[in-house]
Amino acid sequence: MNDERSDEKRRLLNEVFRTDSIDSFSRQLKERAWAEFRRARVMRRIALISSAAVVVTALVAGSLFFRATERNKTRNLATMPVPTEPKQSRAVQAVAPANDATLTDEQLLAFFPADSCFIAEVEGRKILVFRDPELRQKYFH
Amino acid sequence: MVNGDEAAFGEFYERFSGRLYGLLLFLTSGQEQIAREILQITMIKVARKFRVFENESALWAWLSRIARNALVDYVRDQSRLPKPVSVELLGLTVYAPGAAEAELLEWLECGLSELDQGERVLVESVYFQRRRQRDLAGECGTTQKAIESKLARIREKLRQFVLQRIKNERRTI
Numbered sequence: 537m538n539d540e541r542s543d544e545k546r547r548l549l550n551e552v553f554r555t556d557s558i559d560s561f562s563r564q565l566k567e568r569a570w571a572e573f574r575r576a577r578v579m580r581r582i583a584l585i586s587s588a589a590v591v592v593t594a595l596v597a598g599s600l601f602f603r604a605t606e607r608n609k610t611r612n613l614a615t616m617p618v619p620t621e622p623k624q625s626r627a628v629q630a631v632a633p634a635n636d637a638t639l640t641d642e643q644l645l646a647f648f649p650a651d652s653c654f655i656a657e658v659e660g661r662k663i664l665v666f667r668d669p670e671l672r673q674k675y676f677h
Numbered sequence: 678m679v680n681g682d683e684a685a686f687g688e689f690y691e692r693f694s695g696r697l698y699g700l701l702l703f704l705t706s707g708q709e710q711i712a713r714e715i716l717q718i719t720m721i722k723v724a725r726k727f728r729v730f731e732n733e734s735a736l737w738a739w740l741s742r743i744a745r746n747a748l749v750d751y752v753r754d755q756s757r758l759p760k761p762v763s764v765e766l767l768g769l770t771v772y773a774p775g776a777a778e779a780e781l782l783e784w785l786e787c788g789l790s791e792l793d794q795g796e797r798v799l800v801e802s803v804y805f806q807r808r809r810q811r812d813l814a815g816e817c818g819t820t821q822k823a824i825e826s827k828l829a830r831i832r833e834k835l836r837q838f839v840l841q842r843i844k845n846e847r848r849t850i
Contacts, residue, residue: 541805545782546696548804552785552835553702554695565717566690573686573724 648675686724694720696737696778697744699839703777704748707844711751718747741778780846781839788838796831803828 641655644664653666666672697719701712722743730736789797802808810828814821 542782544805544807545785546778547692548800548835549699549778549781549785550692550695551804552695552832552839553699554691565694565713565720568717569690569720569724570683570686572721573683573727576725576727 690720693737693740697740699781700741700777701744701748702840703781703843704745706846707840709840711748715744715748715751718751719744722747738775741775781843784839784842785835787842788835791838792831792834796827796834799824799827800831 641662645653645655648666649671652668652671653664655662656665657663666675694716698712698716701715701719702709705711705715719740723740730739789800792800799813802813803810810824811821814824817824
């Protein structure tokens with residue numbers, strides 16, 4: 537009950553000192569406060585929209601990057617050297633001296649009949665290409 | 678208000694601007710010019726930073742803290758000018774806003790007791806029994822406009838009474 541009366545007294549105190557009744561100061565104050573309130577609301581909205589835009593941009597960039605990575609992987613698989621290469625090297629290793637770790641191009645070509653094959657470079661990798669497929673079958677069956 | 682509702686801001690202004698102004702008058706010992714200036718600063722800060730509160734007393738505590746801090750900043754700024762405001766003004770800002778308002782309410786009660794019988798009944802009916810002015814006008818055989826004018830005169834009387842008490846109190850500090 538006492539609290540209720542205090543609340544009513546506070547309401548009366550507010551009315552007594554509400555500057556509306558005094559002069560035009562209150563109108564100006566209210567207008568300034570309103571303007572500030574609207575400005576703050578606009579700023580809050582801009583901040584909200586900006587953060588949403590940042591999130592969307594990050595998602596789009598992430599998905600584009602992911603797709604590009606996937607595409608690169610697929611392309612790498614498609615351009616891998618033909619499986620003959622390992623076989624070829626195995627065959628060469630079989631006849632090559634045991635202490636030779638690597639062969640030069642000329643040494644490799646020397647294993648096969650003259651002018652029957654050549655070494656080509658595809659995307660940075662060297663492959664052995666036979667002019668006659670039958671000859672290739674002979675060595676890599 | 679937090680969602681940017683203008684009607685809510687209007688209601689907030691109606692409900693708290695007077696209370697804040699009264700508090701600032703108390704804290705500035707009735708210096709109306711300074712109190713208005715601080716009220717303006719306070720309202721602008723509030724409009725910028727409004728947030729959610731559990732209840733009205735938490736909201737009021739926040740508002741009065743902003744008002745008091747704004748006054749402290751104002752006095753500090755003014756003290757750097759060639760004609761500074763009274764340093765004693767800063768001393769009053771240590772007054773807890775709750776205690777300040779309790780005194781204001783006490784003086785308001787004194788002011789009410791100074792009113793004549795008819796005025797007191799009118800204030801009692803409108804502010805404490807929450808009766809509608811239109812109904813009171815009907816009962817008294819007068820217009821609502823006349824009731825409104827009478828209430829405005831009473832409020833002004835109470836304002837002057839409380840303001841005088843604030844200023845007198847200042848002299849005794």
